[in-house]
Amino acid sequence: MSADRILGIETSCDETAAAVVSRGTDVMSSVVSSQIELHARYGGVVPEVASRAHVELLMPVVAQAVVEAGVEDREIEAVAATYGPGLVGALLVGVSAAKAMSMVWDVPFVAVNHLEAHLYASFLEEPDLEMPLVILLVSGGHTSLIVMEDHLRYRVLGSTVDDAAGEAFDKVARHLGLGYPGGPVIDALSVDGDPNAIHFPRAMAKDGWDFSFSGVKTSVVNHVRKNPDTAIPDLAASFQEAVVDVLIDKARRAAREVGAKGLCLGGGVAANSRLREKLLDVCVEDGFRAFLPSRAMCTDNAAMVAAAAWWRLEADGPSPLNIGADPSLRLPVH
Ligand code: KG4
Ligand code: ZN
Secondary structure (H helix, E strand, O other): OOOOEEEEEEOOOOEEEEEEEEOOOEEEEEEEEEOHHHHHOOOOOOHHHHHHHHHHHHHHHHHHHHHHHOOOHHHOOEEEEEEEOOOHHHHHHHHHHHHHHHHHHOOOEEEEEHHHHHHHHHHHHOOOOOOOEEEEEEOOOOEEEEEEEEOOEEEEEEEEOOOOHHHHHHHHHHHOOOOOOHHHHHHHHHOOOOOOOOOOOOOOOOOOOOEOOHHHHHHHHHHHHHOOOOOHHHHHHHHHHHHHHHHHHHHHHHHHHHOOOEEEEEOHHHHOHHHHHHHHHHHHHHOOEEEOOOHHHHOOOOHHHHHHHHHHHHHHOOOOOOOOOOOOOOOOOO
16 A cells, blocks of 8 residues: 555654655655753653653644645645654554544554664665665664665664663763763763773673673763763763774674675764764775764654655555554564
8 A cells, every 4th residue: 555645753752743754755844842851850751741741742743744744634645653662651642643633534544663763764865775784773762783684674683782872871971960861962072072081891892783881881980980080071072982883893794794785874873973973984994885864864753754654554554543552662573
């Protein structure tokens, strides 16, 4: 089954987003309302606060996305929403709204996997990406190294065994009193710091495909306890370098091993300047094509949800309306 214009909805964490995308590639509108300020004073996302905010924000955000796309409601041919992974209450807001709209407009409902959506963010900006593709998916909730063999066909080589990369950035920033979310602050501070000032551990760098980031976080905490006068930019840059080194080493090894045509980033941490710079460097050295989605497409948005929905609808048809939110959904593997 195919639908030209799909309305996508994203409410899995702390961004309320809606977008209209045509044929899985043409972004007609993409509206993201961030709740960061609501959660910042708690130092992280508070699930109940997120659900309530989604309830308040979702319909105005959807209305704005439809108006900005320049279409009428009746021109929307399918409605898609993220159904997992994420915070269950937050997911339910988007899923329920999408089902209701699909019933009122009498169009298909498509339940979208948030991780698959992050993978499709790259295809929105570069529809001709050649596969096999190695994708490093790094966000606040996930860190996975994925081989995409064809559309909707993936192999997960490895994942984090403890903290996600973004979670490590957020926890270190919180410990240093730098606010939430930590990634962008550490990224900005690192510009004035020396990445070699302190050598933090590169856990599991050489063995296997899995990642571990809780050790480097503890090392930063211990270092600060013993050396309270260390300059914050040096700490930030050295921590960032340790995380980026491991991510890049494994992604590069994976790309070589599977004979990838390209190496691609996805997820919120893909906005990190040092990660982007190093990925470009290794791709030039090894001759892989590098693809770095724009920062707006790396972080949570609904255009990527509508893009993934287009492929899913073509392959599997509409989702049943009795499908619920699945907070621990995994990437479908073949
Ligand atoms: O994909 P995303 O928007 O939400 C999740 O699905 O988790 O990712 C948010 C995560 C947060 O942990 C945030 O600190 C991190 O991405 N992040 C960054 C940067 N921008 C956002 N981490 C490192 N450097 C950045 N520039
Ligand atoms: Zn995400």
